[in-house]
Amino acid sequence: MSEFSRRTFVAASGALVSGLALGQAPAAPLTAGEVIDRIKKQVGVPWRPTTVDNLLTGSPETPVRGIATTMMATLDVVERCVAEGKNMIVTHETPFYLHQDHIDDIKDDATLKYKQDYCQKHDVAIFHFHDHWHAHKPDGIAQGMMEQLGWQKNVVEAENPKRFVFDGVPLATFVRQMQVHLKANTIRVLGDPALPVRRVQTSWGYLSRENGIKFFASPDVDVLVCGETREWEAVEYCQDAIQAGNKKALIVVGHVLSEQGGMIWCAEWMRGFVKEVPVGFVAAREPFWGTTHCA
Template sequence: MATPTTSRRTFLMASLGFTATKLIKPFSHQVLTAGQVIDRIKASVGIPWREQTVDNLIAGTPEIPVKGIASTMMATLDVLHRAADKGLNMVITHEPTYYSHQDRTEPIQQDALYQLKRSFIQQHGMAVFHFHDHWHGHRPDGIATGMIRELGWEKNIDSQNPRLFTFQETPLAQFAQGIASKLTIRTMRVIGDPQLPVRRVMASWGNVSLMPGVPYLAQADVLIVGETHEWELVEYVQDAIASGQKKALIILGHLLSEQAGMKYCAEWLKGFIPEVPIEFIASGEPYWRPDLPAK
């Protein structure tokens, strides 16, 4: 038979144990769902959520328990495999998962590759969230912020225009090489005299059409874009140079012209999602040069 002292000690320890269990239970057993992650993004992005937007849960359901989050530029099959291998079952992607800006699947419902990708996501209990419009709408623009940080251009920004940068005069070839090195680009394309002195630079990350490409170019020595139609802005720049204008165009490739913005997104997410690991997974540059080893 236990002594009164033992009974009191046992009772006290049991009481403390019960209290400790109650205190840690909400943290250790709390389930964070994909829907809750999206709700926190909506609450934290700093702008009203649009009714018409591509920013939606593209795969999975809001009820899926989140074990970890991957932030990426493009949810390619390769990225999905790497995320699954790391136990990151929610993927936040800036660009589409299913090959169109709106992630429309009607035209590819019978496509074997689409079915393979959809099945992989389902089999691994994954959720994929398209985060494009509101990340650009964040102030400052989340993609631009990440790109400027990656390039180290914070001190070069024009105070009146966040797309415009001023540098010490540098030959175009050297300036372009510096960008390629910092972003690890294999397939950058440049139009213009390699010796052109570069001081004022306009950067428009991602896809740029003829308009606003033309007025952007008018404000700078060189315009930097991710991609553009070759029969529009590329032809315009060629004609501008042929007419005697001292201009240049640098084409980075869409993916690498925005990728650092999703690297920054991973850091941003950590500020209000502490429960699960969050990691940036880089999408591979899709192109390679025949004179360089393909990765």
């Protein structure tokens, strides 16, 4: 051992002994419960007594080695998080196939049990973070989607980034630009490809029949962008509105890609108040592939 190495070793050993002599215990590991408490404090809105925003696997005492935000904690996402050393997952959508996370009706299902057992084996704590991320000012999903798409200069209201104005780019070009930013395979569109895009209303995630009709019928909307909607409700209405002569369009992105940007931004937000462990984003894969993938 060199003289430098010997001196370094002795100094480090002395510091360790001195710390122990002073009764300094090693710092306690960050727990899932502590992370959730910080989220509640930082999100900026009162925590609702009834909410889906709950810890679904693990426990508040689960030691956190790393944190991943994601749009949807699919089994694929959970496995990739574990491979990255991140055992706390902050997911926007449920990992258990129903928004309210009720599983009594499928508690013996083999796929559900496999996923639960995997989480238990790898000490994974999954936190469902939906209601309060939308309630954040601005809406965390809308803010993140605006940034992912690069629409900051087009927003009508910075505090509510869901409406945008553009300079009349043709609809087909507009959709291709969205596809590039979102790395999308299966965006679906109703409307004339040559339609000039000027006034855009977004409804990320699920679009209900009522909001679909309200938004599409508005004289202030040329193009409505949503994640998903029922084809016999809002889609049919939009088809009929276009057939009746309205110069409008509907863009259906898919639920995962329509909120993914919000969870990219969530990771950035969480890094502001979680310093003890790595915090990163893990993408949920787009579930469908299009015919362009066929040989």
